[in-house]
Amino acid sequence: MLNDSELTNLRNRFKKDAEFLMQTTTSGDEDEKSQEEKDAKPASRFDRHTVFWIVASVAVTYYSDFFHNILENDDIKGWWFNVGLILLAISLSLVMFCIVYLDWYKGIQHYDQEYPAVPPITTAAFIAASCSLNIALWPVWSFFTPLILFTQFMGVVMLTVMCG
Template identity: 50%
Template sequence: MLCDRQLTALRNRFKREAHSLLQEEEDEEESGGELGEMGREEQKDTPLPRINRHSVFWILASVCVTYCVDFVYVVLHSDDVKRRWLSVGVALLAVCLCLSAFCVVYLEWFRGVRRYEEEYPAVVPLTVAAFTAASFSVNVALWPVWKLLTPLVLSTQCMGLVMLLTLLG
């Protein structure tokens, strides 16, 4: 362990370094003024390209997983699927999609609200809770089919769908 003298020296060193960093920021703000802040805002607002390696990878992985595990046929026709859990999961996914559509389509596009989480603070936690419960339910429903691969299959499907939606909108 460090003794009291070493702790005091370490604390003083961090105070000096923090003070010098704060002083440098103040000097930059004084010299750059509004131009420096505008450059930062423009850099934050610059959109990333929609098509990139990351999104292409997840979309292709989702397509491959769908084909390899025969996802659609298994979900629709397999006797091993627990239908009640699947119904609950699909209903919760519908709730999640409705809440997301409310935020994006109605609030952002029609009303022009950019920070909907400030105006409607309960929407984001409700959407996250609905999605978490839906993913749990669908995992339970499909567990008899793919066992330990179920979370991997479903998370790949989810990421592929998210990346596809980002490309579209």
């Protein structure tokens, strides 16, 4: 077993480690305060970046004749398109649940802590929807399809940022 001097050394080492942990914990509290201050002062929702993506989305919608192609083009792969729309609806409904119900109605701003399953499910549904829609619309716009859909996605995200 351990003799008295070894026990004393071990106790002193644990005491130093505990003091070090207490010092890092108090500095962590300062970081939390600065994070709270950041949360208290919201960033501007209307800036050049937001305006750029919304204008780009509108321009892509206009110049690619987006809605006309979606509604009337026979080259669209129907099964993939329907799966993509269902997954996109799931993703957008979860986003609206977080923004409208949790944030606006309930006042929960850190909903990922209250409902930890929502962000991964939303992300997975959106990624699957993106893949499905790219497959479905590839015959219409070819290699421009990912660019068009990404621009549309960013426009929708920026609109939700402005609203949320």
